[in-house]
Amino acid sequence: MNTIRREQKAGIYMGFLSAAGWILVLICMFFLTPPEHYLLYFMLVIFLGFTEYFPLPVWKGSSSLSFPIIFSLDLVFGFPAVIFSYALIVMIVNLLHRRPLRIILFNPAQLVISYAAAKGAAELFFSGGFFADHLVPMSELAVLIVLFYLVNNFLVDIVLWIRPQPYRFSVWKQKWASEVFSAFISFFYISLMFFLGSQENRGNLDVFAAFFFFSPLVGLSLLSSTIARLKIEKNRLNAMFSFTKDLNQTVHTAEWKDGLTNHIQELFHAQAVFLIRKEGNWKFDFKDGMTADTDKPLESAHVGEIKDVLVIENRKKMSGPLDYYFHKGIRSVVYSPLTLEDDCIGVLAVGRTRTYSFEPQDIRSIATLANQLAVALKTKSLITEQKEKRVLEERNRIAREIHDGVAQTLAGAVMNLETAKKKFSEKPDEALLLMDRSLHGLRGGLKQVRESIYALRPKPTERVTLQEAIQKRVEIIRNQQTFSLDFEVRGNPFPMPLYVEKVMFDTFQESIQNTIKHGQATKAEVLLSYQSEHVLLKIKDNGQGFSLYDAILKSKNEPHFGLLSMNEEAEEIEGSLQIDSKPGEGTEISLTVPIEKMRGDEEND
16 A cells, blocks of 8 residues: 555654664764753753743744754753753653654654754854854854754655655645744844853853843743643634534434544544444444455454543554454554443544554544544434334324225225115115215215325425415315415515424414314415514414314324324424314414524424
């Protein structure tokens, strides 16, 4: 794989440069002499450690402000002392940051090589030596600083160019802008040091002068680095919030896995990602990145035994449950279980090509992301079950309507026809009357069959707007019925979530059907009003009305879509259903849905 080869080339380059840098450190150790001013030496070394551990944030990157201290160490204690001290401090800082061994060795090596190369080139460029006994020309100082930052950045750029991870121009520009700013600060600070100090005494820098001169530099590094870390944490929290928001909006769609992959890459810069879910048996929900081809069953990997976050810093030293499924080029992996109520419903695994590459904040973020995934996947499962339940309820409703309506009508017609057949020869008038009744019943049954077929079709609101669906149904009813039906739309119509429109249409249709079947009305009015805070659907007729209490009792004993189901559907969309009816006074049904409750629900239908 090309990715592995490029990682190997980057490793060879870093190993070669690390060896060269540490050979230089070992050579300088042979020329070390005890410092004359121990207190000054240790104070400068401690300041150097602070500036390396707390880099100055610049633009979107960071840069160390340690060069003025390095220059002072060289000026007072000599080249071997600065090379040894610089390498030791940078190595300790990388150890404290828990970085991989190759980084611990490479970073000090490339920095001391950069300083040695810059100083050697500057001394060759200016005859007479750079560190003469008299005033250091500003041009020579500028050349030394520019060469140091040029060489240092070039050595790092080579690694970033070789590695398989994309090294974008924007990142390169950001890094160089940070280093240019750091070089400017270094030049200003060292120039100020020579301006304030006397030419004859610059080699005898005392402890108090050094402390007060470099304290602002260290303080600036501490303060700015703390602010930068807070900003990084803020950005991380914003990224997690964005992930949670996008996940909640897309988990019900087929694109949610793509969004998850993009967010994981943005947050963790991972080279491999697995999501495994338990749906009866363990299976891969998706794979991304450097994966291995294997037929090994997941049950043999014992992924269900992962109860807490598992961090594999180095796969060569410690194996993980999914080692068979990761490419051998993946060196470190974090496993985080998707747990709900002490039940592991899945595992999220994130891998990188470098050992010890996951920081504590990365591990915490992966665990947080896994918890969000567990909740989202459970929500998706519940929504799927709810949709299936609604489909089953709708089928049962239509089956009951067919059994109670069409089947009974057909049975009555068959009985009448059989009786008419027997009486046809003896009592033809009675036989004809029975046949007329049968014909009337069959026509009614045919009508009910058409209504049932209509109910099985996709909801009209899935193809057109709510007002268009109601208008179309009103026209059909006008052509089939003799009573007057008026439909009015008020306000400015706007699209609503599909499920909201479906419930409102079902409420309209059930109300009209009850009016036709039971109300004995001669007139009905339908109002759809788009108002500033809610949408109102009102159906009013002049029929015989009914007792609401008796109707509720009947609905409990003979469950069908009816009043109770209409009310349940209204509650699911957080609407309010009101029914006003008394025997002999007609019926008015109003469904009110708040607009505020609809916002953001389009993806949750």
